[in-house]
Amino acid sequence: MAEEQRDLADAYARAGVDAAAEESGLAGLLRWLRPTLRPAGLGSSRVPFGYFATVLDLGDGRGLALTTDGVGSKVLVAQMVDRYDTVGIDCVAMNVNDLLCVGAEPLAMVDYIAVQQMHPRLLDELGRGLAEGARQAGISIPGGEIAQLREVVRGVRDGWAFDLAGAAVGLVRLDDIVIGQAVEPGDALLGLASSGIHSNGLTLARRVLFEQASLSAGAVLPELARSVGEELLEPTRIYVSGVRALRAAGVPIRALCHLTGDGWLNLARIAAPVGFVVDWLPEPPAIFQAIQRLGSIADAEMYQVFNMGIGFAVVVPPDEADRAAAILQSAGYPAWLLGRAVGDPERRVQLAPLGLIGEGHAVRPA
């Protein structure tokens, strides 16, 4: 079992992201940052450090939700395709989807763009994507920073290298903060369809598609209707309208979970001492099947790294599951009942159809 985990960690390290070092490095950083938190009063943190977003007490019964995230190595795919008008949507999505997870209503985002050179077309296209993301999320982008950092940023198209991140704010009544604290065994786990690879796992995807399989970004695989590059660039879905629709209908939401960095393992962040049993999974979108086939990757690693078709999850009381799914469908978000919460202080995620268990930072055979 430990062996299994090490193998997966090794595989991921080979793909350029060292999960173990990440863990230890993160610990060293958090050691310094945790003590800065205010314990009570104005500006105190009402959500545990490391949750999808933080919530700061605004002193009037409301909380300011705050988070920051970037689009990761998806910027390299944009350079390969020489198209920059989609990653702005990813940048908004990565941030507002995290804000949703604490029960907040997203309000605004500021963007941070580091570029190798100030190409007007690059910035115009980044702006177009950011504005489209803002439109989809119903937020404003009232400021930002562009830094020309010729010697700090690099990429795969010389002169067009960039990094893109953002920080977003939202509002939530302190009484309405949701971090999964009320999830009970038996609660229904709903999965919302992703739009594709979103902004996670791009490092592994690029290794498999462009190095192992030696594909060009313009290559069209039999299972995909468009080029591999365009498929990888498909913007991350923004779940704001779906969650708003649930709230507007009065569905009691017990947890919200953005499936990002650790894929399905994000479910383990939920505050209540529960795990999840997933009884049914949609067929993974074609891009994941292509990556798995070309990279000969085991199911366990695929579900550890990628969203595999589910980009966001919502937990509701069991008798609200059908209604919630119908509301999400009507709002334009394909959603399925995937399984249920079970009492489990180890917070394991059992993917029953595949015989897999997710625990800690790894997915392994059950």
Added chain:
Amino acid sequence: MAEEQRDLADAYARAGVDAAAEESGLAGLLRWLRPTLRPAGLGSSRVPFGYFATVLDLGDGRGLALTTDGVGSKVLVAQMVDRYDTVGIDCVAMNVNDLLCVGAEPLAMVDYIAVQQMHPRLLDELGRGLAEGARQAGISIPGGEIAQLREVVRGVRDGWAFDLAGAAVGLVRLDDIVIGQAVEPGDALLGLASSGIHSNGLTLARRVLFEQASLSAGAVLPELARSVGEELLEPTRIYVSGVRALRAAGVPIRALCHLTGDGWLNLARIAAPVGFVVDWLPEPPAIFQAIQRLGSIADAEMYQVFNMGIGFAVVVPPDEADRAAAILQSAGYPAWLLGRAVGDPERRVQLAPLGLIGEGHAVRPA
């Protein structure tokens, strides 16, 4: 005159930051972002786009101040010296000093760190600096993002490359927003001492010191008491306590200005149709004298790019100038009366002792 400006722009472009392209690229981006602003109500922007920080209406008479900034190419100096425990202070400083400029009280910051590799020492030292910055600013750092982006980040010490940015929030009563709207001709301009080069002009400084003059980071110049690398790494001063002291004493503050990217030209951002006449300037700190001497740089360019010893400026009614300066001194911020506001819709900054005029994006001989 136009020629003069072009020369300076060229000189700056040669140093790796193309001001003209920056301008045009920025325009292309802002064309998309401006329309996302909410015109009224909750979340509407109460400060013009492009000011030091934005302020979003929280709906209860308060505004949420929001800004984002990074430490720029100072990260490269940290790598040269192999010391990472100071740039976190710069990151906090660059953000909270901007928040101060709209009259806000800084509350919290989230950090965004992109690294080439997850070296525990690197992250530990970055965390130490961030925590020290948070302490000095009286804010919390309740969250952040570390992205391992091996193929996106580069630097001068292989494996230790990183980029560091942040986004900060603060609070201000809408009635108390200060963007210089009440500045009147005759108002006093106070300058607060910088701690050194801060986080701006590092590109030019590195060119001059490490390329033109071929110095090593460990070289000790006659005018400096420590190595050039350590001198450049001196953290940006955090002006929060000084501004708090002024506010606590009831000094009517008419404008606050963080002297960053464009050095003294930042004074032109002030809302009122005023310019400034500077009658007296402190002797520039030794690091600036060394850069100017070794690079044979004209005064005009020095004052356009660098803070030259003044990191933050405050405008107060003329009869409050002496009291304000004394309060700042007592709070540990050396401050001087530099000059006064004058009616000038062109918003020029006259540096009388040097015979220079700052206008638009350039400082030129008067």
